[in-house]
Amino acid sequence: MPGRRATLAALGGTLLAGRAAAQAFPDRPIRIVAPYAAGGQSDTVIRLLAPKMSEFLGQPLVIENRTGAGGSIGAGVVAQAPPDGYTLLFESFAFLVVPFIVKGLTFSYETAFAPVGQAVALPYVLVVRKDFPASDLAGFVAHARAHPGVSYGTPGIGTPGHLAGALLESRAGIRLEHVPYRGGAESARDLAAGSIDAAIGTANTFGPLVQDGRIRGIALTSAERRGSLSGLPTIAESGFPGFDITSWNGLFAPSGTPAPVLARLEAALAHATGDAETRQRLALTGNEAVTESAAAFAARIRRERPVVRQIVEQTGIRAD
Template sequence: MTCVSRRLLGGAVLALAAPAVRAQSRPVRIVVPYAPGGQSDTVVRLIQPKMSEALGQTIVVENRPGGGGTIGASAVVASPADGTTLLFESYGFITQPLIQTSLTYDHEHAFMAIGQAVELPYVLVVKAAFPANDLAGYINEAKRQNGIPFGSPGIGSIGHLAGALLAHRAGVQLEHIPYRGGTEAARDIVGGNLDSAISSANSLRPLVVEGKAKGIALTSGTRRGTLSNLPTIAESGFPGFDFTSWNGMFAPAGTPAPVIARMNEAMRAATSDPGVRERLAASGNDPVSGSAEQFAALVARDRETVRNLVRETRLQLQ
C-alpha cells in the first residue's frame, strides 16, 4: 500500500470515528418523561453520579412531563442517535402506545433498549377499617358488595393492569379509580375515602408499616422488596400472576451498538455500586444489573403480556 493510500485510508477512518468522539465529549442528556420527585426521577438521580463517573462525562437529567410520558419520549425520538440524548422510562413505556393512538412514530421500533436499572413490586392494600385481611377475604368482600373500587397511579399503570387481571381471574367486579400518582391514592386510603389501591411498594409501604392500611398481596411473581413479608397474588390462589414494574434506559433507534454497550456498562457500574444499591433498596427498588439484550427481551415479554391481557379482558386503556 502506498503512502498516499495509507493517508487516504487513515483519513476515512478518522472521519467515521469523529461523530462518536464528538458525542462522547458532550454532556449526556437523560430525559425523564415524568415530573420531578416521582419514581422514575428518583431512580435516575440515584444512578446519575456513578454513571457520570463511569462515562467520564457530565450527565444532565431533564424532566419533560406530559402526555403520559409521550412528550418526553417524542423529544428523544427527534434527537440524534449518538448516545447524547436518552430516555429513562417506566412500565408506562409498554402501555402508552395502546393509550396514545395518535403517536406520529412507531413506538415499538423507535427506541433501542440500553439497560434495566430496577425492578419494583406493586402491592394491593386496603384501608385500615376494611373487613378483610387477606386476598381470599378481599375477593369474598368484592362478591358480597357486588364490586370494590381500587385506586392506581393511572390508566395503563401496573396497578390498573393488575387489578383488571385479578378481577377477571377471580370473577369479581373491581372498579378502577385512576389517580395522578400513588401518593394521591395513598392519601385517600389513609382518609378512608378509598377501599383499596394497587400501587408501588415505595408509595404504600409507609401506610402498611404505620398501620394506616393493611397489606394484602404483592403483584410480583415472587416475594421481593421491602414488603417481602406479604404473600403474592400468585401464591394466594392465582398461579402465574406476575406484574412487576421497572425502570430502564432507552436510546433512539439507530444508535450504534458500541454506544449502547458503553451506556449499558455505565448503568451496570452504577447499579452494582454498594452505596447506590443501598439507596435504591431504601426507596423500595430492587437494583438490576443486566445486559441490553436481557432488558430488550423483558420489554418484549411485557409488551406481549399486556396485549394478551387487553385481548383476554377487553380492557379499555383509552
C-alpha cells in the same frame, strides 16, 4: 471498475468514521429525558444513578423533564433525536402500556428505541383500608364477588397498579371500581382516611402505612416476594399462578445508535446499579437495583409487551 471502488472506499470511510466517533464517545454532555414530573419515580431514580454514570463516562448527564401524554411527549423527543447516544430516554413500565392506550402517536415504541438496560425493579402491592372485611386475597376476592364495585385507587390510568387491578378482575371474575389518582401518595392518603376500599401501588408508598397499622397489606403483584413488603404473599401464590405485574425503570437510546456507543452506555448503567452506595440509596426509595444486560432487558420487553396488549384488549383500558 473505478465507480465501484469509489463507492466501496466511501462506504469504508463512513464505517471507519462511525467507529472512530463511537470510540471517542462521549466527548460532550449527555441529555437524558425523563418524561415525567420532577420528584416522581423515574426522575428520582435517574438522579440517583446519574453521578456514577457520569463518573464512568467522564461527562455530565443533564436530566430534562418533558412531561405529558403518559410520557409519550418526552419519548417522542428522544425518538426524533439523532442516534448518536447524546439524547436518551429514562422510562418506566408505561413504555409498554402507552402504545396501546394513547392514540395518534407519531412514532412506534416498538421500533424507535434501542434498550440500553434495566435500572430497577419496583414491586407493587394490593392494600386495603384497616377495617376492610378481609385479611387475605381469598377473602378480598370473596368480598368483591358478594359486593361488586369494591373501589381501588392507583397512581393513574394505564399504570402497573391499574393493569394489576384489571388483570385480577379478569382472573378472579370480579368487578372492581377503578379510582385513578395523579400519584400514589394521593391514593395512600384517601385509603388511610377510609375514602376508598383498596389501592394498588408501590411497596415504597404503602409500606409505612402497613407497618403503622393504618392500612392492611393483602398481596404483592410481582411473581415472587420482594422489596420492603416481602413478608406478604404474592397474588400468584394465593390462587392465581403466573400473575406478575412488576414495574421497572430502564434506559433507552434512539434506534440506530452505534453498537459500541450502546455498549458503553450499558457499561455506565451497570457501573451505577452495581455501586453499593447507590444500591442502598435506591433501596431507601423502594427500588431494587438490577444489573441485567441490555439483551436481558430487551428480552423482558419482548416477553411483557404481548401480556400488556392482552390485558388492555381484554379490559378496554384507555387514556382519558
